[in-house]
Amino acid sequence: MTATAKKEWSLNPGEEFRFEVGFKNTIELKLLSGHAELFGAELGPEATYTFSGFNGAIFSWQGCTLSVSGDNHNAYVAGETPMDSYINVHMALQQLRVRAHGGDMDAAPRVMIVGPEDSGKTSLARLLLNYAVRMDQKPLFVDLDTAGASMTVPGTVSVTPVTKTIDIEDGFMGYITSAAVSRPVDLPLVWQYGHELPSDNPVLFNILVNKLAAAIDKRAAADKATAGSGLIVDTHGSTDISKLETIEHAIKALRINTLLVVGNERMYSLLNSRLEAMSQGLPQRETTAIKLAKSGGTVDRDAVYRQQQTSRTIKQYFYGTTREPLTSFPTVVNFKEISVLRVGEDVRAPSSTLPLGETRKLTDTSVFEVELDESLFHSVLAVTDIARPADASANPGVEDTEGDDTVKTSTNNDWSEAVGAQAIGFVNVTKIDMEKNRFTMTSPVPGRLPKQVLLDGHVKWMEVV
Numbered sequence: 338m339t340a341t342a343k344k345e346w347s348l349n350p351g352e353e354f355r356f357e358v359g360f361k362n363t364i365e366l367k368l369l370s371g372h373a374e375l376f377g378a379e380l381g382p383e384a385t386y387t388f389s390g391f392n393g394a395i396f397s398w399q400g401c402t403l404s405v406s407g408d409n410h411n412a413y414v415a416g417e418t419p420m421d422s423y424i425n426v427h428m429a430l431q432q433l434r435v436r437a438h439g440g441d442m443d444a445a446p447r448v449m450i451v452g453p454e455d456s457g458k459t460s461l462a463r464l465l466l467n468y469a470v471r472m473d474q475k476p477l478f479v480d481l482d483t484a485g486a487s488m489t490v491p492g493t494v495s496v497t498p499v500t501k502t503i504d505i506e507d508g509f510m511g512y513i514t515s516a517a518v519s520r521p522v523d524l525p526l527v528w529q530y531g532h533e534l535p536s537d538n539p540v541l542f543n544i545l546v547n548k549l550a551a552a553i554d555k556r557a558a559a560d561k562a563t564a565g566s567g568l569i570v571d572t573h574g575s576t577d578i579s580k581l582e583t584i585e586h587a588i589k590a591l592r593i594n595t596l597l598v599v600g601n602e603r604m605y606s607l608l609n610s611r612l613e614a615m616s617q618g619l620p621q622r623e624t625t626a627i628k629l630a631k632s633g634g635t636v637d638r639d640a641v642y643r644q645q646q647t648s649r650t651i652k653q654y655f656y657g658t659t660r661e662p663l664t665s666f667p668t669v670v671n672f673k674e675i676s677v678l679r680v681g682e683d684v685r686a687p688s689s690t691l692p693l694g695e696t697r698k699l700t701d702t703s704v705f706e707v708e709l710d711e712s713l714f715h716s717v718l719a720v721t722d723i724a725r726p727a728d729a730s731a732n733p734g735v736e737d738t739e740g741d742d743t744v745k746t747s748t749n750n751d752w753s754e755a756v757g758a759q760a761i762g763f764v765n766v767t768k769i770d771m772e773k774n775r776f777t778m779t780s781p782v783p784g785r786l787p788k789q790v791l792l793d794g795h796v797k798w799m800e801v802v
């Protein structure tokens with residue numbers, strides 16, 4: 338449907354207005370009367386909201402009228418939604434928070450959302466966070482969706498204290514960029530995983546989840562309001578039961594007590610049996626699994642759409658949003674000043690290419706120094722919080738014989754600290770001068786790099802002017 342003209346939509350109580358807007362299109366939406374919300378955040382009465390590259394739903398508990406203008410938004414009003422079950426979940430979580438704030442800290446809701454791709458997990462996380470914040474709670478948002486990270490660049494895991502509602506137009510990244518520009522909120526703690534899916538390197542992924550769990554415990558010990566508000570964990574979409582090992586690990590490490598399984602009966606049933614098995618010998622079952630229906634509004638996003646979404650997320654990390662722009666600054670860095678590392682063996686040649694009889698000696702947590710050359714052009718690198726050994730120099734490794742010519746194995750330096758190192762920020766390699774042996778790196782923080790050990794991942798991003 339093409340609709341450039343302004344149109345009014347009336348919603349009865351319990352209905353939602355669903356729309357899909359492509360990246361090249363824009364719609365403007367205004368609440369004319371009544372009350373309405375987008376994934377749990379209330380629309381203001383006079384505000385005009387602009388959406389581009391977004392699929393969403395404006396839901397109304399009491400009924401409302403909206404004015405919408407723009408093109409190609411495939412809009413319709415739906416009467417059947419899973420909102421009743423979602424609000425019931427929220428109320429149950431809120432009761433647990435009340436118990437926790439009353440002194441029973443073990444009651445604090447520690448919620449993980451799992452389910453297939455495009456089942457609405459991130460949208461549900463956003464809704465539950467917004468409902469919690471609207472009740473003066475300060476939940477932690479734990480993002481284990483490595484491919485589609487919400488609060489920072491992809492290929493990471495992170496935890497963010499959520500104290501304000503998530504931005505209606507700019508979502509999770511809007512929440513973060515507004516922190517830098519206009520609102521005082523805590524920024525996420527981030528770890529560079531460097532691979533796309535948890536199953537690509539489960540050993541490393543589990544190590545990072547343990548780090549994250551330790552950081553959460555530290556925060557909870559210092560901040561009872563946050564501890565009592567609990568946490569909401571978003572995960573990568575998968576129904577492949579053979580790949581649920583990382584989910585099981587995270588359930589234990591983060592002491593999840595409520596597992597929400599969205600939109601997949603089989604996954605619910607299998608996970609429920611696993612939870613039963615995990616609680617064998619314990620006085621009581623620690624994790625309750627709840628089955629939730631997928632919203633009929635969720636949209637299956639194809640690879641191109643996801644790529645555009647990822648690109649926008651990275652752009653917003655470096656340049657903010659349209660409403661709250663950030664400036665990024667170029668910094669020139671000599672090769673000899675930095676070390677770029679990679680963790681994990683998937684950057685190596687596959688085992689099948691090894692000579693017969695040879696076995697792989699590498700592990701999932703092997704750390705490699707990356708040769709500083711043009712292969713790093715456009716890479717998004719994490720600046721870690723670890724110190725560089727004083728005697729480290731560029732490209733100290735010996736040539737690796739296993740096939741991947743961009744990777745060298747360090748012989749001199751012990752980089753074990755890099756496994757599980759926290760990312761204090763990200764830079765984008767925007768220029769490489771092989772004659773002068775230097776990079777130009779762009780970062781939203783001006784000045785010299787605060788630390789000199791960087792972690793590479795799978796993410797490349799090219800700034801399109």
Ligand SMILES: Nc1ncnc2c1ncn2[C@@H]1O[C@H](COP(=O)(O)OP(=O)(O)OP(=O)(O)O)[C@@H](O)[C@H]1O
Pocket residue numbers: 355356391392393394452453454455456457458459460461482485572573574632633634635636637638
């Ligand atoms: N009720 C709804 N109406 C319209 N669009 C929706 C609705 N709920 C979710 N969406 C959209 O559907 C898409 C998939 O939703 P979402 O990102 O929440 O799924 P997910 O399960 O987290 O996906 P992933 O597989 O990436 O983990 C998104 O574009 C989201 O904005």
